[in-house]
Amino acid sequence: MKAALLREKARHDLRHQLAYYRREATQKVALQLRTVAQSSLQLLEQNPGLGSPTLGKELEIENLRTWRLTGFPLLWLYIEHPFHLDFVRLLGQQQDVAVILDSEF
Secondary structure, X not given: OOEEEEOHHHXXXXXXXXXXXXXXXXXXXXXXXXXXHHHHHHHHHHOHHHOEOHHHHHHOOOOEEEEEOOOOOEEEEEEEOOOEEEEEEEEEOOOOHHHHHHHHO
16 A cells, blocks of 8 residues: 655645535535545555556656546546655646646656
């Protein structure tokens, strides 16, 4: 098992998405998102290799993986390290992830 550590931007992204779904949908949907996001983190802690390495390879960011949140058009982006998972961002699938990550790396 590897601990999930969220960078400040990943925490901000999650708060932003929760507020968006609360405002644009309902409190119930926002709570569903929170549950799915937390469940995904727990699943990835136990199985860090589940995330797709495709984007990381395309962008040449070593060990970058993505995981789509069930029922939401959102991706966790994380880097697998030997003893922990570094969650970089939570981004929408329609966002230009390459441009956003370019500023991160």
